[in-house]
Amino acid sequence: MDGQGVTRRKVLAVLGAGAGGAGAAAGTGSLGALMSVASARASTRVTPAGYTFPGPAPDRMLGLSPPVACTPGTRAQTAGPFYTPGTPRRWNLREPGTTGEPLVFEGIVLTPDCQPVAGAVVDVWHCDERGRYDNEGFRYRGHQFTDAAGAFRFETIRPTRYRGRTAHIHVRVQGETTRLLTTQVYFPDLEAANGRDFIFRDDLVMRLGRAGGGEWRGRFDFVLAPA
Numbered sequence: 001m002d003g004q005g006v007t008r009r010k011v012l013a014v015l016g017a018g019a020g021g022a023g024a025a026a027g028t029g030s031l032g033a034l035m036s037v038a039s040a041r042a043s044t045r046v047t048p049a050g051y052t053f054p055g056p057a058p059d060r061m062l063g064l065s066p067p068v069a070c071t072p073g074t075r076a077q078t079a080g081p082f083y084t085p086g087t088p089r090r091w092n093l094r095e096p097g098t099t100g101e102p103l104v105f106e107g108i109v110l111t112p113d114c115q116p117v118a119g120a121v122v123d124v125w126h127c128d129e130r131g132r133y134d135n136e137g138f139r140y141r142g143h144q145f146t147d148a149a150g151a152f153r154f155e156t157i158r159p160t161r162y163r164g165r166t167a168h169i170h171v172r173v174q175g176e177t178t179r180l181l182t183t184q185v186y187f188p189d190l191e192a193a194n195g196r197d198f199i200f201r202d203d204l205v206m207r208l209g210r211a212g213g214g215e216w217r218g219r220f221d222f223v224l225a226p227a
């Protein structure tokens with residue numbers, strides 16, 4: 001797998017994640033420091049990954065019903081070593097010729113009292129169908145902004161397990177007035193692999209379905225604490 005080597009670029013990507021690669025956070029290397037940067041930047045309309053908040057995305061008519069209860073906030077998890085800032089703004093991550101199983105990954109971004117967070121950035125990254133991360137380009141990496149209902153949707157593929165990790169999707173989410181949330185989302189139909197993964201948590205499992213042997217559809221709602 002080409003995701004195992006730790007290159008200078010990867011280290012910089014992790015350390016500089018809070019500053020859009022500009023290096024302002026370099027030298028700290030801690031998630032706490034990144035979140036402090038995130039909080040400080042929430043009021044400047046720039047996300048910790050360097051994206052400018054443009055306001056809510058156009059309504060995509062996703063039709064997702066909000067949940068009834070939204071507390072507590074979504075659990076944070078490590079970004080791991082393969083985050084790359086500055087991803088393309090897009091909703092379709094599927095690569096031409098992929099043999100991965102098609103997945104729609106969607107949900108709503110909410111406050112702890114169940115109000116939608118419109119215009120929140122949702123930045124995702126995951127490995128491909130062979131367990132490889134693209135650490136040079138942006139394959140299976142992208143961000144978008146939630147619409148007025150707080151909804152997002154990515155069309156991608158199911159990532160596979162790698163290096164002992166169960167399959168997961170990395171996510172960074174932040175609204176203009178919320179803290180940055182960095183976490184991982186898991187699949188419910190991989191019980192054995194999930195059970196062997198020391199990072200896996202039950203409360204980060206998406207709701208997953210598949211109609212008629214077609215594409216998978218997974219939903220996870222993110223609840224963000226105020227800044």
Ligand SMILES: [Fe+2]
Nearest residue numbers: 080165168170
């Ligand atoms: Fe990962």
